[in-house]
Amino acid sequence: MKYVLGIDLGTSSVKVSVVDKMGRMAAQRSESYDLLQKQIGYSEQNPEDWVRATTKAIRNIIDLDRINATEIESLSYSGQMHGLVLLDDNYRVLRPAILWNDTRTVEQSRQILKKMGKGFLKITHNLPLEGFTLPKLLWIQDNEPEIFKKIKVFLLPKDYLRYRMTGHIATDYSDAAGTVMLDAKKNTWSREICQPFAIPLEICPPLGNSDAYAGNITKQYASISQLSTHIKVYVGAADNAAGALGAGIVREETALCSIGTSGVVLKYADKSSSSLNGKLHVFNHAIPGKYYMMGVTLSAGYSLSWLKKILDNKTTFGKFILEARHSTIGANGLLFSPYLVGERTPYDDGNVRGSFIGLDSNHKQADLVRSVMEGIVFSFKDLLNIYKVNHSEVKSIISIGGGAKSDLWLQIQADIFDIPVICLTNEQGPGLGAAMIAAVGTGWFQNFQDCGKEFVERGKIYLPEPKNVQKYCELYRIYRQIYKATADISHQLVDFRKKNF
Numbered sequence: 001m002k003y004v005l006g007i008d009l010g011t012s013s014v015k016v017s018v019v020d021k022m023g024r025m026a027a028q029r030s031e032s033y034d035l036l037q038k039q040i041g042y043s044e045q046n047p048e049d050w051v052r053a054t055t056k057a058i059r060n061i062i063d064l065d066r067i068n069a070t071e072i073e074s075l076s077y078s079g080q081m082h083g084l085v086l087l088d089d090n091y092r093v094l095r096p097a098i099l100w101n102d103t104r105t106v107e108q109s110r111q112i113l114k115k116m117g118k119g120f121l122k123i124t125h126n127l128p129l130e131g132f133t134l135p136k137l138l139w140i141q142d143n144e145p146e147i148f149k150k151i152k153v154f155l156l157p158k159d160y161l162r163y164r165m166t167g168h169i170a171t172d173y174s175d176a177a178g179t180v181m182l183d184a185k186k187n188t189w190s191r192e193i194c195q196p197f198a199i200p201l202e203i204c205p206p207l208g209n210s211d212a213y214a215g216n217i218t219k220q221y222a223s224i225s226q227l228s229t230h231i232k233v234y235v236g237a238a239d240n241a242a243g244a245l246g247a248g249i250v251r252e253e254t255a256l257c258s259i260g261t262s263g264v265v266l267k268y269a270d271k272s273s274s275s276l277n278g279k280l281h282v283f284n285h286a287i288p289g290k291y292y293m294m295g296v297t298l299s300a301g302y303s304l305s306w307l308k309k310i311l312d313n314k315t316t317f318g319k320f321i322l323e324a325r326h327s328t329i330g331a332n333g334l335l336f337s338p339y340l341v342g343e344r345t346p347y348d349d350g351n352v353r354g355s356f357i358g359l360d361s362n363h364k365q366a367d368l369v370r371s372v373m374e375g376i377v378f379s380f381k382d383l384l385n386i387y388k389v390n391h392s393e394v395k396s397i398i399s400i401g402g403g404a405k406s407d408l409w410l411q412i413q414a415d416i417f418d419i420p421v422i423c424l425t426n427e428q429g430p431g432l433g434a435a436m437i438a439a440v441g442t443g444w445f446q447n448f449q450d451c452g453k454e455f456v457e458r459g460k461i462y463l464p465e466p467k468n469v470q471k472y473c474e475l476y477r478i479y480r481q482i483y484k485a486t487a488d489i490s491h492q493l494v495d496f497r498k499k500n501f
């Protein structure tokens with residue numbers, strides 16, 4: 001048997017999938033790591049933890065699942081986007097990585113817009129939002145100048161992992177787009193962006209396609225992981241681009257919704273353009289020359305993980321989520337806004353915070369669980385509305401990510417979106433996408449479309465239930481008022497916390 005490995009470096013965990021030539025999952029292992037939240041709005045991880053967790057997952061696949069390392073032909077990656085990994089002259093990590101959901105960069109984002117105005121959008125087709133990489137680099141420049149001086153190169157998370165496995169320094173276009181330092185028309189690092197902010201172009205890594213060959217597993221990594229040095233490694237893609245591949249989002253009219261740590265509503269686009277005025281992100285797909293649009297909820301799966309952690313940390317996720325069945329549509333009159341670390345789309349507000357609205361002494365844990373699940377999906381409805389007003393309505397959607405493990409959550413999506421929600425036979429969209437990059441890179445298939453025909457298998461379809469749809473329409477009208485009604489109050493509370501802690 002021959003296999004490829006898809007390594008999905010998520011925010012909560014790394015998932016390693018072993019896939020055969022028919023696209024069947026032969027084995028899958030995941031290992032989690034911590035988020036470091038040292039101050040309000042901060043979100044960091046230690047790159048070494050990614051390497052350790054990935055190595056453990058790979059070893060388990062070989063030792064416990066009995067996958068023969070000599071049968072693994074190639075591997076590739078899907079990685080959490082935007083995270084800033086800084087390396088010095090010796091390619092050693094200079095500080096913990098600053099992640100996509102870190103909102104300390106409100107001021108740097110403002111400064112970029114002030115200096116470049118609409119020109120920024122014209123070059124990158126995006127706005128310099130807090131979660132993107134450029135504002136993080138400027139934050140380092142402003143707050144840690146000694147570290148900034150020592151930067152030899154910056155990398156995105158999956159690129160650092162690949163570097164440790166192959167010694168190859170590079171990134172791909174899908175991850176480079178998320179730095180907002182890529183010229184969207186020329187597909188090169190943008191001098192026009194870097195120069196005004198005194199960012200040396202030399203610290204930007206070389207660019208390549210997602211399925212470009214990066215090298216083989218090094219002897220050193222082979223010795224700690226039990227992988228073979230014969231395994232070919234391909235560059236990989238941003239997790240949302242890889243998720244789109246793994247879900248078959250490879251032509252116009254197809255869309256996906258992902259509940260990972262973040263939440264994403266994404267649609268394929270043949271071309272890149274600035275016509276959305278930054279209301280949705282427009283980034284390079286893993287398919288060369290293709291694109292996608294997306295809106296992002298910062299705390300999607302993370303909101304439910306947070307609730308589980310504070311209410312019932314010991315139980316399994318599957319069991320915790322089942323509680324919601326004992327509540328009702330609308331969680332007995334309880335609404336939740338998932339702005340636990342601020343919100344990206346549509347508010348671009350790093351200082352808003354979440355709320356439960358309508359708490360009543362009759363509410364039980366089941367109602368809290370259900371209102372969090374529903375609030376996350378209401379936030380996705382906000383994203384779908386952006387497509388609608390831009391004449392790009394979504395007619396059905398493929399659901400992926402950890403959240404797609406729950407039947408109930410998938411039905412809630414169908415009922416709130418009022419469109420069919422389709423799941424995959426395996427919820428690992430980004431991991432499968434990473435495996436597809438390895439499969440195409442290594443020559444098993446001519447292109448991603450052919451690979452998708454073999455690898456991507458749609459599963460159950462969840463249809464909207466008319467009586468539920470009606471109730472959710474009524475609730476969504478109430479939900480939509482929450483941001484406006486609570487933003488100012490939560491800004492004052494964030495200020496209070498910053499002054500007092």
Ligand SMILES: Nc1ncnc2c1ncn2[C@@H]1O[C@H](COP(=O)(O)OP(=O)(O)O)[C@@H](O)[C@H]1O
Pocket residue numbers: 009010011012013014259260261262300301302303304305317318321401402403404405406409
């Ligand atoms: N059994 C489950 N049913 C539904 N949702 C789940 C389940 N297990 C985990 N989740 C959700 O999935 C999220 C993690 O999804 P995942 O795609 O692994 O995220 P990431 O790629 O960011 O690490 C968790 O935050 C949680 O909300």
Ligand SMILES: O=C(CO)[C@@H](O)[C@H](O)COP(=O)(O)O
Pocket residue numbers: 010011012079080081082100101131239240260261262263264296
């Ligand atoms: O910031 C974004 C996309 O712009 C996030 O979607 C990250 O890419 C993290 O993904 P998950 O860990 O939630 O899969």
